[in-house]
Amino acid sequence: MHENSLFVKFKNLLGEIGFLSDPVDCRPYCRGARYGQGDSLAVLRPDCHEHVVEIVRLCREHHQALVLQGANTGLVAASTPDGSGRFLVLSLERLKKYIAIDVVNRSVEVDAGLCLHELNQALEEHGLFFPIDLAANPSVGGMIAANTGGAKLIKYGDVRQNLLGLRAVLMEPAGQILDLRHALRKNNTGLDLKHLFVGSSGSFGVITRAVLQVHYLPRQTAVALVVPRDQSAVLELLQVLERDCGEYLSAYEGISGAALDAVLRHVPAITQPFHPEPCPEYCVLIELSSRADTSTGLDLNVLLSTCLEKMFGTVVENAVIGRAKDLWRIRHAISEAVRHEGRVIAFDISMSRSNLVDFRAQALQLIAAHYPWIRVMDFGHWADGGCHFNLVWPSDASEEFSDHIVQQIRDQIYDLVVLRHQGSFSAEHGIGPYNQMYYQRYTSQMQKHLSGQIQGLLDPENLLGLCRFGE
Missing domain, CATH: 3.30.70.2190 (Alpha-Beta Plaits)
Known part of the structure; x- marks a missing residue:
C-alpha cells in the first residue's frame, strides 16, 4: 500500500498523536453519528494549518483520497469513509487553538476544528454568542460545510448568513491556499468565493479558519x-x-x-x-x-x-x-427520545411555509393508508419552512423491518416534498452519500452540470470526500 512512502511522511509530519493507523484507534472516525460506517487506511489529525497544507499536497501527489471530518455529528455520512478502504480520514478535531474575538466589529476568527459549545463559551464573557441552536456540538468547519441552520434561524439566519470570511486549502493547485479572511459585511470587489464552500459537504477544499459574525446575548x-x-x-x-x-x-x-x-x-x-x-x-x-x-x-x-x-x-x-x-x-430531547421507540426513518425537509399544512396532511394520509404500523413523530422549524418529518418503525411492529419498504417510503415522501410542493429533500443536513441518489434524481441537469464543472476545477481527481455534484 502506501506504508513505505506516504504513511512514513505522514508519521514524520504529524507524530504518533497525529497519525493513527491501528484499526482500533481508527474505528471511532469511521462511524457516523447516525449513519455511515466504513474503513479507513489511517486517520490524520493535524493541529495546525501548515500541516493541513502539506497533507493536501502529499495526497494530491500520491493520488490519495481524503474524507474531511470535524466533530463527526453529521447525519448524511459525508464525514465518514465508505467500505472501500481507499480513504484517509482527515480529522480537524485538534485544529482549535486559534480564537480572536473582535467585540467592536462583532466578529470572531477561529480555527475550523473549534466546536460550537467551545466557541460560545469563549464568546459568553463578552456578552456574545454564535446563534446556531442545535442539540449537537458540531465544529465550525462542519457547520460551514453543511450550512447549518437550527432553531433560531428565523431571527439570526443560517451559517451562510453569518459567515464573513474563511481560509481554505485547495486540492487544485495542490496545497494552495485561498485566503478570504475578511471581517467585512460589505465587499463588492468581485465574486464572493467563500460561498463555494458553504454547503459543499467538504468536497471543494479543506476549511482551516473562519471569520464569523456573532450577536449579543x-x-x-x-x-x-x-x-x-x-x-x-x-x-x-x-x-x-x-x-x-x-x-x-x-x-x-x-x-x-x-x-x-x-x-x-x-x-x-x-x-x-x-x-x-x-x-x-x-x-x-x-x-x-x-x-x-x-x-x-x-x-x-x-x-x-x-x-x-x-x-x-x-x-x-x-x-x-x-x-x-x-x-x-x-x-x-426529541431526537434522542424518538430513537428509543424503534428504527428511525428520518426526513430533513423544507418547503414554502404556505405548503406545510397540506404536505403534513398528505404525508400522514400516505403513511396511514399504506404503512399503518409506522408511527409519525415529526417536529421542526415551521417559521423557516423546515420539518423533521421523522417516522419510527416500532420495535414491536407487526411487520418485520424491511430496507426495501423503507426505500419505498423515502421515495414517496421525497416525491411529495419535491415534486408536489417544490420543496427540498435536505433542508439542513447537506448531501453526503446518504442523499446522493436524491440529488441526482431531483436536481436539474443545468445545476448538476455547472456544479460538476466547479467541482472538477477544484478537485479534478475526485480526491475530496464522497459527494459528486456533477451529472
Whole structure:
C-alpha cells in the first residue's frame, strides 16, 4: 500500500498523536453519528494549518483520497469513509487553538476544528454568542460545510448568513491556499468565493479558519408552549406573532403529540407541561428574545401573553408560558427520545411555509393508508419552512423491518416534498452519500452540470470526500 512512502511522511509530519493507523484507534472516525460506517487506511489529525497544507499536497501527489471530518455529528455520512478502504480520514478535531474575538466589529476568527459549545463559551464573557441552536456540538468547519441552520434561524439566519470570511486549502493547485479572511459585511470587489464552500459537504477544499459574525446575548426572553386549534392554526399563529412581535420572534418550533409523548416516556426528568390536560395532538414552542431589558419598558412575557390571550378560543386552545429552560429541554430531547421507540426513518425537509399544512396532511394520509404500523413523530422549524418529518418503525411492529419498504417510503415522501410542493429533500443536513441518489434524481441537469464543472476545477481527481455534484 502506501506504508513505505506516504504513511512514513505522514508519521514524520504529524507524530504518533497525529497519525493513527491501528484499526482500533481508527474505528471511532469511521462511524457516523447516525449513519455511515466504513474503513479507513489511517486517520490524520493535524493541529495546525501548515500541516493541513502539506497533507493536501502529499495526497494530491500520491493520488490519495481524503474524507474531511470535524466533530463527526453529521447525519448524511459525508464525514465518514465508505467500505472501500481507499480513504484517509482527515480529522480537524485538534485544529482549535486559534480564537480572536473582535467585540467592536462583532466578529470572531477561529480555527475550523473549534466546536460550537467551545466557541460560545469563549464568546459568553463578552456578552456574545454564535446563534446556531442545535442539540449537537458540531465544529465550525462542519457547520460551514453543511450550512447549518437550527432553531433560531428565523431571527439570526443560517451559517451562510453569518459567515464573513474563511481560509481554505485547495486540492487544485495542490496545497494552495485561498485566503478570504475578511471581517467585512460589505465587499463588492468581485465574486464572493467563500460561498463555494458553504454547503459543499467538504468536497471543494479543506476549511482551516473562519471569520464569523456573532450577536449579543439577549437580556430577556419569553417562552411558551402553545396548543393551536388545528394544523392550519399553526400558520395563523405564526402570522400574528410576526405581525405583532416582529423582530422579537426568535424561534417557532412545531412538535407533534407523538414526539412529545416519546419525550415524556423516555426522559423521566421532563414532566407533562399541560397536566392535568392530556397531551395535545400538536403544539408549538415559541420564543421571543431581545437585547432590551425590562427597564426600557419592554416586557416580553407581557407582550407574548397579551398576544396569545387575543387568540384564545379562536386560534389558541391552551398554552404554558414561562419555564423556558424546561420547555426547551422538551424540544432538544426529541431526537434522542424518538430513537428509543424503534428504527428511525428520518426526513430533513423544507418547503414554502404556505405548503406545510397540506404536505403534513398528505404525508400522514400516505403513511396511514399504506404503512399503518409506522408511527409519525415529526417536529421542526415551521417559521423557516423546515420539518423533521421523522417516522419510527416500532420495535414491536407487526411487520418485520424491511430496507426495501423503507426505500419505498423515502421515495414517496421525497416525491411529495419535491415534486408536489417544490420543496427540498435536505433542508439542513447537506448531501453526503446518504442523499446522493436524491440529488441526482431531483436536481436539474443545468445545476448538476455547472456544479460538476466547479467541482472538477477544484478537485479534478475526485480526491475530496464522497459527494459528486456533477451529472
